[in-house]
Amino acid sequence: MSTTTRRTRPAVAAVLGLVAGLVVALVVLAFLWPVATSEPHDLPVGVVGGQLPASADLPVDPTSYDSRADAVRAIQEREVYGALVLDPAAPEVLVAGAGQAPATAVVQGLGAQMGAAQGVTPTVTDVVPLSEDDPAGAGLSAMGFPLVLGGIVGGVLVSLLVAGVTRRLLALGVYAAAAGLLAAVVTGPLLGIAAGGFWTSALVLAVAMLGTASTVVGLNALLGAPGIGVGAVLTMLVANPISGGTTPYQFITGPWGEIGQYFVPGAAQSLFREVSYFPDASTLHEWVVLVAWVLGGVLLSVTGHFRSSTPVDLPDDELEAA
Numbered sequence: 001m002s003t004t005t006r007r008t009r010p011a012v013a014a015v016l017g018l019v020a021g022l023v024v025a026l027v028v029l030a031f032l033w034p035v036a037t038s039e040p041h042d043l044p045v046g047v048v049g050g051q052l053p054a055s056a057d058l059p060v061d062p063t064s065y066d067s068r069a070d071a072v073r074a075i076q077e078r079e080v081y082g083a084l085v086l087d088p089a090a091p092e093v094l095v096a097g098a099g100q101a102p103a104t105a106v107v108q109g110l111g112a113q114m115g116a117a118q119g120v121t122p123t124v125t126d127v128v129p130l131s132e133d134d135p136a137g138a139g140l141s142a143m144g145f146p147l148v149l150g151g152i153v154g155g156v157l158v159s160l161l162v163a164g165v166t167r168r169l170l171a172l173g174v175y176a177a178a179a180g181l182l183a184a185v186v187t188g189p190l191l192g193i194a195a196g197g198f199w200t201s202a203l204v205l206a207v208a209m210l211g212t213a214s215t216v217v218g219l220n221a222l223l224g225a226p227g228i229g230v231g232a233v234l235t236m237l238v239a240n241p242i243s244g245g246t247t248p249y250q251f252i253t254g255p256w257g258e259i260g261q262y263f264v265p266g267a268a269q270s271l272f273r274e275v276s277y278f279p280d281a282s283t284l285h286e287w288v289v290l291v292a293w294v295l296g297g298v299l300l301s302v303t304g305h306f307r308s309s310t311p312v313d314l315p316d317d318e319l320e321a322a
Contacts, residue, residue: 030237038251040106046071046083046094052114059106061250068092075127078274078281081248082107084114084122091115091122098128098195098277101137102247128277133192140193140276144245144269147205150179151212151264152232158213159220159228165305168221169298172214180206196276204275208268211293215264218300239263244270261285264293 008016040059047062048071063080065071071083075096081103085092093111095104108124115122130137154175162171184202187194194201212235219227242252242260249257249266260266271286 027237030241034241034252034256035247037253038247039253040102040251042250043103043106043248044080044250045107045110046074046080048083048085048087050086052084058110060110068094072127073280076278076280078278084111086114088118088120091118091120093122093124094127095124096128096277097126097130098137098140098273100141100246100248102251130277131192131195139187139191140273141246143187143193143272144240144243144265146183147208147268147272148212148235148240148265150183151209152216152235154179154209155213155216155220155231156228159217165221165301168217168301172210172217175213176206176210179209180204183209194272194276196279200275201272204268204272207287207290207294208264208272211264211268211290211297214294214297214301216297218297218304221301221304223304235264240265242266262289264290 043060045060045062046065048065048068051064052058052060052062063074065074065083068083068085071080071085071094074080075083075094078099081099082096083094084107085094091111091114093108095107097104111122111124130140134140154172158168158171158175162168180202183205184194184198187205188198188201212231215235216228216231219231221227223230239260242249242256243263243265244252244257244260245265249260251257252260261270267286267289271283271290274281274283274286
């Protein structure tokens with residue numbers, strides 16, 4: 001008995017290899033473009049006791065405050081990334097170490113520049129320091145990828161292993177609770193990355209991963225198997241690179257940094273940083289964005305379920321043929 005082995009034609013193999021290479025190039029471009037094209041500009045900073053030179057091309061958007069205490073409060077509320085106290089007798093640079101390192105570097109550099117022009121060395125004060133367990137903020141900056149990957153994996157597993165809209169929603173809820181609690185243990189007691197309350201961190205992490213997972217599940221219910229790919233690409237290759245997780249979103253070229261704050265990765269990373277180190281900051285925007293993505297995913301799941309279960313009347317001859 002002879003067997004026949006099927007082989008892909010050389011032309012098809014070459015085309016598939018080319019497509020795979022283009023996909024890799026797209027992935028590399030998506031991740032590196034925001035980094036390669038970003039530059040310091042329009043960074044919100046506070047100024048006390050004077051004004052910055054109007055003629056200088058500075059990468060900041062200054063806001064004047066009446067006192068040092070007002071500037072400190074603005075930093076703690078994340079209205080500005082730092083502040084310059086332009087006191088000739090005692091110049092000072094106020095920074096937030098728990099903010100983002102590129103922003104801190106810009107504020108400190110600007111303070112040194114202003115001090116050099118006056119022949120003095122300003123004092124640097126860290127208003128919101130990082131945790132002793134994460135002194136460089138490396139863990140906090142790296143939180144974006146685990147949240148994105150965790151959300152995608154959860155959505156894929158629920159989509160492939162659970163059938164029925166109610167059962168999928170139940171699985172999403174259990175997944176979010178378990179993932180949020182376990183991630184809070186890792187980032188809090190285990191690694192010391194999160195400096196906020198344990199249960200608050202767990203809630204933020206749960207909602208962050210649920211936002212992505214519910215979107216993947218909802219797109220799968222609506223579009224079928226391709227919906228999983230759409231959800232993964234949207235999150236990993238579009239939303240994550242413009243999230244502003246490692247650099248201020250103001251530095252990202254064009255309006256993309258602002259747009260990134262309306263996707264799950266951008267809102268989730270900002271919210272996690274705020275509940276960990278900036279308890280006085282307003283978090284309304286981030287919560288609204290995340291809850292909207294969760295509800296959007298649920299709506300897609302329900303819509304896909306009812307669309308696929310809608311009865312279709314077929315002619316008798318088609319029924320007989322079937």
